[in-house]
Amino acid sequence: MQPTLLILAAGMGSRYGGLKQLDPVGPSGETLLDYSIFDALRAGFGRVVFVIRRHFEAEFRERIGKFYEQHVDVGYVFQELNALPTGFSILEGRTKPWGTGHAIWCARDQVKGPFAAINADDFYGAEAYQVLADFFARTQDDTPTNRFAMVGYQLDRTLSDHGSVSRGVCIKNEADDLLSVEEFTKLERTATGAKNVQPDGTEIEFQGSEIVSMNFWGFTPAVFPLLGQRLEAFLSQHGQEAKSEFYIPFAVADMIAQHTAKVTVLSTDSEWFGVTYREDKETVMESIKQLVAQGAYPESLWNRAEAAV
Numbered sequence: 363m364q365p366t367l368l369i370l371a372a373g374m375g376s377r378y379g380g381l382k383q384l385d386p387v388g389p390s391g392e393t394l395l396d397y398s399i400f401d402a403l404r405a406g407f408g409r410v411v412f413v414i415r416r417h418f419e420a421e422f423r424e425r426i427g428k429f430y431e432q433h434v435d436v437g438y439v440f441q442e443l444n445a446l447p448t449g450f451s452i453l454e455g456r457t458k459p460w461g462t463g464h465a466i467w468c469a470r471d472q473v474k475g476p477f478a479a480i481n482a483d484d485f486y487g488a489e490a491y492q493v494l495a496d497f498f499a500r501t502q503d504d505t506p507t508n509r510f511a512m513v514g515y516q517l518d519r520t521l522s523d524h525g526s527v528s529r530g531v532c533i534k535n536e537a538d539d540l541l542s543v544e545e546f547t548k549l550e551r552t553a554t555g556a557k558n559v560q561p562d563g564t565e566i567e568f569q570g571s572e573i574v575s576m577n578f579w580g581f582t583p584a585v586f587p588l589l590g591q592r593l594e595a596f597l598s599q600h601g602q603e604a605k606s607e608f609y610i611p612f613a614v615a616d617m618i619a620q621h622t623a624k625v626t627v628l629s630t631d632s633e634w635f636g637v638t639y640r641e642d643k644e645t646v647m648e649s650i651k652q653l654v655a656q657g658a659y660p661e662s663l664w665n666r667a668e669a670a671v
Contacts, residue, residue, distance in 0.1 A: 363408075363475040363476065363502070364406060364407060364408025364409065364475075365406070365407045365408070365409075365475065365476045365477055365478060365494075365495060365498050365580075366407065366408070366409040366410070366411055366473050366475060366476070366477035366478070367398070367399065367402040367407045367409070367410045367411070367477070367478050367480065368411045368413065368439075368466065368469055368473060368477050368478065368479045368480070369395055369398065369399075369410065369411070369412050369413065369480055369481075369482050370413050370462055370465045370466070370479065370480065370481050370482060370577070371395065371412050371413055371414050371422070371482035371483075372413050372414050372415045372440075372441040372459055372465055373459065373481075373482075373483070385637070385643065387637070387643065387646050387647050387650055388647075388650055388654075388659075388663055389650070389651060389654060389661055389662075390661060390662040390663060392650075392663045393426065394482065394483055394484065394485050394636070394637065394646070395426065395482045395483075396426075396663055397485055397650070397659070397663065398480055398482075398484075398485070398486065398491075399430065399434075400659070400663055401486070401487070401488045401490075401491045402478065402491045403434065404488065404491070404492075405488070405491035405492045405494070405495040406495045407478070407491070407495065408434070408435065409434065409435040409436075409437065410430055410434055410435070410436050410437070411436070411437040411438070411439060411469055411472050411473060411477075412426070412427060412436070412437070412438050412439070412482075413439045413440075413441050413465045413466075413468060413469060414438065414439070414440065414441070415440065415441060415442065415459075416440050416442060419438070419440070423438075437472045438472075439465075439468050439469045439472050440468070441459060441460070441464065441465045441468045443456060443457075443459070443460070445464075445468050446460075446593075446597065446601075447590060447593060447594050447597070450594070450597045450601055451601075452601075453601070453602045453603070453604060455604070456604050458604065458605050458607070459607075460607060460608050461607030461608040461609050461610075462479075462481075462577055462607075462608075462609055462610040463589055463592070463593065463596075463608040463609055463610040463612065463613040464593060464607075464608045466479050466579075466581070466585070466589060466610060467586060467589040467590060467593055470583075470586040470589075470590075473583060473586075474583060475582070475583070476498045476502065476580065476581070476582050477580070477581055477582075478491070478494055478578065478579065478580055478581075479577065479578075479579045479580075479581060479610070480577060480578050480579075481576070481577045481636070483636055483637050483638075484576060484577070484578075484634065484635075484636040485633075485634065485635050485636060485646065485649070485650070486513070486576070486578050486632060486634060487630065487632020487633050487634065488632065488658065489630050489631060489632040490513045490578060490628075490630045490632040493513065493628045493629075493630055494511060494513055494578070494580045494628060497511045497580055497626065497628060498580065507582045507583075507584040508582070508584040508585070508588065508617075508622060508623040508624070509582075509623070509624050509625075509626070510579065510580055510581050510582070510585065510614070510623055510624070510625045510626070511579070511580035511625060511626045511627075511628050512532070512540055512575055512578065512579050512580070512614070512625055512626070512627055512628065513576070513578040513579075513580075513628045513630055514532055514534075514573040514574065514575065514576075514627045514628065514629060514630075515573070515574055515576050515630070515632075515634045516570070516571055516572070516573065516574075517529065517531065517549075517555075517556055517568055517570050517571065517572045517573070517574045518551070518555060518556060518570030518571065519633070519634060520574055520576060520634050520636075521549065521550070521551040521556060522551075522636075522638045522639055522642055523551065523641075523642075523645070524638070524639040524641040524642055525550075525638065525639050526547075526548040526549055526550045526559070527549050527550075527638055528545065528546065528547040528548075528549070529545075529546055529549050529574040529575065529576075530543040530544065530545050530546075530574055530575035530609070530611030531543070531544050531545075531546055531568070531572050531573075531574055532572070532573045532574060532575055532627065534573065534627045538626055538627045538628075538629075539624060539625065539626060539627070540614070540618060540625035540626070540627050541618065542615050542618065542619070543575055543611040543612070543614060543615040544611075544615070545609050545611050545612055546558040546566070548560075549568075552567075554567075554569075554570075555567065555568050555569045555570030555571075556568040556570055573627065575611045576634055576636075577610060577611075579610065579614070580628075584623075585623070588613075588617050588622055588623060589613055592608075592612075592613045592616055592617075593608055593613075596608045633649070633653075635649050
């Protein structure tokens with residue numbers, strides 16, 4: 363079965379100041395998720411599912427979905443605040459989405475086979491999709507099916523020069539099994555690596571060589587009931603907080619701790635970059651321009667996207 367690419371595109375981009383998922387960054391008007399789809403199709407993925415919000419569905423379908431609906435099997439999932447397990451309700455006045463773990467859980471009826479879950483506003487690189495596709499090919503007959511994967515990147519290659527970022531810092535063993543993930547939400551670049559400013563104002567220093575999760579995960583449908591259990595536990599504890607989020611690294615870390623899943627950390631030399639702040643866009647555009655000049659991507663991705671399907 364060809365894997366599915368699940369693209370998490372429901373975020374509002376509040377720090378960036380708009381629907382950054384739809385911003386052109388390529389030489390012919392391509393978005394970052396256009397490059398993600400292009401690389402995934404080259405690696406053998408056969409379906410694309412977008413997780414979006416209903417209020418920008420029409421614009422998203424017109425500018426993004428309509429093109430791909432002509433060439434690949436496309437599905438849509440709506441991550442809404444009231445899309446919760448039975449018995450739970452939203453806090454009055456809450457506007458913040460529930461986070462990446464919730465976004466993936468919302469796709470449980472649209473994804474029936476192995477799938478990659480990625481952010482819409484990140485560039486992961488062609489090799490990353492290939493190493494995950496190869497992992498799926500190696501493990502497709504494995505039992506149990508709760509053997510997952512994470513494509514890891516080096517911390518200092520994932521920071522923004524324009525503000526703090528959130529990253530899941532990973533610990534793995536010699537067999538590349540993920541042992542734990544700890545989410546740090548205020549990571550900043552320093553002269554010697556990076557630091558995270560804790561809620562109490564203290565700082566944790568990092569060398570910069572640590573492996574971090576960039577929300578590039580490889581799952582099977584076995585993840586959905588595991589996510590559902592943890593989402594219910596999260597909502598019971600944090601559901602009435604205005605800004606609490608159910609992060610996928612948090613959920614995966616708990617699965618590992620409870621021995622309900624095993625996660626392989628996949629290494630890649632792919633270049634990662636993303637648009638967290640509006641000032642990042644110029645850097646991203648220059649990086650893509652260089653990749654096009656090197657021959658990694660065509661000047662016009664649209665024609666190659668059609669040919670790749």
